[in-house]
Amino acid sequence: MAAAERLVVIGGDAAGMSAASQARRLKGPDELEIVAFERGHFTSYSACGIPYWVGGAVQDRDDLIARTPEEHRARNISLRVRTEVTAIDVAGGRVRSRDLESGAESWTGFDKLVVATGARPVRPALPGIDAPGVHGVQTLDDGQALIDTLERTKGRHAVVVGAGYIGVEMAEALVGRGYEVTVLNRGEQPMSTLDPDMGRLVHDAMNGMGITTVSGAEVTKILTGDDGRVRAVATDGETYPADVVVLGIGVEPETALAREAGLPVGSSGGLVTDLSMRVAGHENIWAGGDCVEVLDLVSGRRRHIALGTHANKHGQVIGSNVGGGYATFPGVVGTAVSKVCDLEIARTGLREKDARAEGLRFVTATIESTSRAGYYPGASPMTVKMTAERRTGRLLGVQIVGREGAGKRVDIAAVALTARMTVEQMTALDLGYAPPFSPVWDPVLVAARKAVTAVRKGGA
Incomplete structure (x- = not known):
């Protein structure tokens, strides 16, 4: 009997674990061994729900988790959490990983590979950006770190840098926590995904809710106190007191690992795939989720759009193709919905x-x-x-x-x-x-x- 092929999945959230789960439905462990790596503590969770958990609308972190590591393992998926993949050897068909608890490194071979490394919050190189009390929010670990800060912080001034989807949702979350919130936006109006006339409606409504929304505000530095913690955010003309700062500037595809391996990256920074989500030019490598570009069906161009809906669909497509079936992802029209209060x-x-x-x-x-x-x-x-x-x-x-x-x-x-x-x-x-x-x-x-x-x- 032939040895089982091995599928390696990099990334344990929506796209990666959807791909692993769908492949497992189609092929049993005797045919396909599945090894998945996740550098965080959690798998298969709703990142979109994090602002509502931070704000208190969702009471329990576990409510955001669709499937735990233990549940994946029960389905014959070898899932290694707190383990970061540090290199992809395409020619050798292997990945190098590091256990983040022990520091131990090892190589794992693959016959098929799924890259689902997600996106990372934009973190501009500003003085003080890494000070305690400054948070980006992309993962459950990030959300927990922010909640821990909010529970320890005595002051009630919060500054959100950026007024896109993440920014306005986090502004609502902080209002729900009883903070006095200022949103600093370098654009003409909040929600740059809207035309300025529609963004003006959002601006006026947020101000009416007691959220101070400042447009045309370019942040120049994060000011810290004697204890090293954040105390204010400075722009070209003003300084805004801050006991906590949340970065809502947006996200970028996390493709450094793929770039170093020579995988093709498009103009938006995301990996380039075909309709089957196979990485261009690589027969046995697929990619999906927030680390890829997608086809915009209206403009005909490829774009980076980080949404959980797309990531789950990508994973289903990838898993079907890896498991011997057939599926495609035709593209998107760029639909998004959000709320603030x-x-x-x-x-x-x-x-x-x-x-x-x-x-x-x-x-x-x-x-x-x-x-x-x-x-x-x-x-x-x-x-x-x-x-x-x-x-x-x-x-x-x-x-x-x-x-x-x-x-x-x-x-x-x-x-x-x-x-x-x-x-x-x-x-x-x-x-x-x-x-x-x-x-x-x-x-x-x-x-x-x-x-x-x-x-x-x-x-x-």
Whole structure:
């Protein structure tokens, strides 16, 4: 009987362990040995849930864990936690790892390899950036470290650097902890994934919640006290007191290991794969999750988008192909939804600047509506902005800012984008209606009707 092949997985979260689990469903241990390495303490957890754990909406850290190391091992996956892979020898078909507790190093051979190293928080090289009390939040270990700091800290001033998804979610978490929160954003408006006019709505709403939101603020240094801990954050013109600092500047694909091994990296810094998630030019190496680029189905370009939804799908595709099946990941339209306190923020497709960069001529339509029929109790306002190609009317993007019931409406647009619908076709969509759920004309369809008019007029 032939010896079992060995699959090595680098990374124990969504993409890596989804791949390992799916491969195991298709092949038993007699056919495929699976060895997975994770440098942290935890596996298969929801990183997207960390802000809600920090803020107290999720009470128990273990609620964020879908499958523990012990559960993976019970499925015949040899999982080694607190073990970091330090080198990939592509030609030799092996990886070098280091036990982070003992420091011991060893080599492990592979027949097939999955790279799922994720992303790392952007940490600019500023004076004081590594001071105690300054936190990036990407893993459960990071979340636990931040919670430990919050529980030890006597002062109540918090500064969040950056106002993207991570920044606004962490601002909410800190407000929930009773902190006085200042968000410093070097951009024109918070949420750079939105157009500035929609970002302005987020800015105004955050300030209305008591979160001081400062735009055009370039952080120059982190100031520390005599004890070495953070005490303030300085910009070009101001100094903001801080007992804790959270970095919400964004993330970058963690591809240093892959680069050193000579694996191909694209312009956005993510690994380049084909539709089967196989690394370009390497028959027996796959990659998925936050360390890869994905195809943007609207622009046709490859982008880095770090989302757990993509990572889990990548893992399923990889595991199917490693296990002898067949699956592909066709791409994304760039859908994301978030919230800060009771404000919901959603977007999909291209912003105006993206459309310009692609050389597209476009029109936009912005409308204000409500989440339910105006007469029904609890109806809340929302703003919908739609972008369409000027000549064809093809939908290019949608952004939504509003209260309860606003965010998930972006899924209508995500489906329309994937189907390459025009805004005129969207107006005929048979969406569910009842006064508790929407006006007679859903806000997304109202925006589509206005966009149709703009297309017919030829746009600005």
